[in-house]
Amino acid sequence: MAGDGPAALPVQLVEQPRLQKLKEMFISKYGSAPKFYARAPGRVNLIGEHIDYCGYAVLPMAIEQDILIAAEPVQTQVVQLANTNSSYLDFSTSVNNIQINKTKPQWHNYFLCGLKGIQEHFGLNNPTGMNCLLDGTIPPSSGLSSSSALVCCAGLVTLRANGKTLSKAKLIEFNPLRATDVRLPSGAAFVIANSCVEMNKAATSHYNIRVMECRLATKLLSKSKGLDWKKMLRLHDVQTKLGVSLEEMLTIVEEVLHPEPYSTEEICKCLGISLEELHSQILSQNIQDVSTFKLYQRAKHVYSEAARVLEFQKICSKAPANALQLLGELMNQSHISCREMYECSCPELDRLVDICLQFGAIGSRLTGAGWGGCTVSMVPTDKLSMFLKNVKKSYYQTDGQRLAGENNSLFATKPGRGALVFVEA
Ligand code: ADP
Ligand code: MG
Secondary structure (H helix, E strand, O other): OOOOOOOEEEEOHHHOHHHHHHHHHHHHHHOOOOOEEEEEEEEEEEEOOOOHHHOOOOEEEEEEEEEEEEEEEEOOOEEEEEEOOOOOOOEEEEOOOOOOOOOOOOHHHHHHHHHHHHHHHHOOOOOOEEEEEEEEOOOOOOOOOHHHHHHHHHHHHHHHHOOOOOOOOOOOOOOOOOOOOOOOOOOEEEEEEEOOOOOOHHHOOHHHHHHHHHHHHHHHHHHHOOOOHHHOOOHHHHHHHHOOOHHHHHHHHHHHOOOOOEEHHHHHHHHOOOHHHHHHHHOOHHHOOOOEEOOHHHHHHHHHHHHHHHHHHHHHHHOOOOHHHHHHHHHHHHHHHHHHOOOOOOHHHHHHHHHHHHOOOOEEEEEOOOOOOEEEEEEEHHHHHHHHHHHHHHHHOOOHHHHOOOOOOEEEEOOOOOOEEEEEO
């Protein structure tokens, strides 16, 4: 069954206490040993926030923290899920009838998305059942993509259990889909600091509103430039169709859009459609009751952030003597744009960024969706230990409540390994 799945790396369990522990828990839960393990790393986005869904490239780095799943294919067509963290409840369902409840962001739904994705991709008629035990070390809802790691890991487990292979993409870039390695300059470390404010994307509407604001800005910009606005979905499409630079797009935004919020009435008037058409054809289900949208500042953020990503990549490839300074400046500008233009920061993130800069970071910014979650800071290697000590004291130890139970809220990252499947040697 599992024999000819994706290449699996043999590992010695005795040298891996976390795996050993997971194996023991698995045995006491299911009465037999796992047949294989899969892991998928979290990631930290170094720059390029909220622009992926607008069609622009982003710059993430895999981190060491991951989602690890021990699994065993079984004869019954049932998938059973358990978690080493008891706040994530056990779950089981038939593999032939996967129902994903979109209204409740429960953890097993993320697993089921990965499972269903693979089932559908291969058109599996007779998918195998499996027992799974999950152990995660990525702080959840902190912008380090614990949810994506969980979906990917579930996909890997399903692949292996069903004896299928899929070539592994390294990093996702959009239109066209491609990956480029970026060599970061030496002399600095990236430090992740969790604001300890959780923001569950599936449970709030901030995120969906931003996505819609970008779409509406796309429509208005397209209409004003005589493009077929009904077909245009992303800010990147406007740039491509017009064949202009990001700088020129910023000028167009200044000319076409205004800073004050747009009412739904004004948007309808600009597009020449009725309120009913706006609600039925453009606005998504979950934001039907929002009545004003900010288009100017969202579009400004997206085009300027997209330009910063390109600049970041260029500096990394040219590696001038002051590369760290230049990259740090881009990270700082990115944070300001997130805070002022995209309004996806929060007072705790802003405070944390200020503290990080005060204690020697060359650049610091929120990372991930925002409204909570983590910051990422670039810190000269020789200042790292003092930096960690000072930030810990200023942010985490002034408020006893915050520090409690948060041992992994501040850490320097090494680039992590990619997703993989492995078996006991
Ligand atoms: P993130 O930025 O970390 O991806 P999301 O809000 O998108 O934040 O996803 C967080 C959700 O992912 C959690 O609410 C939970 O359902 C799921 N999740 C994350 N880590 C784990 C874990 N270790 N075990 C089970 N579910 C997890
Ligand atoms: Mg997520």
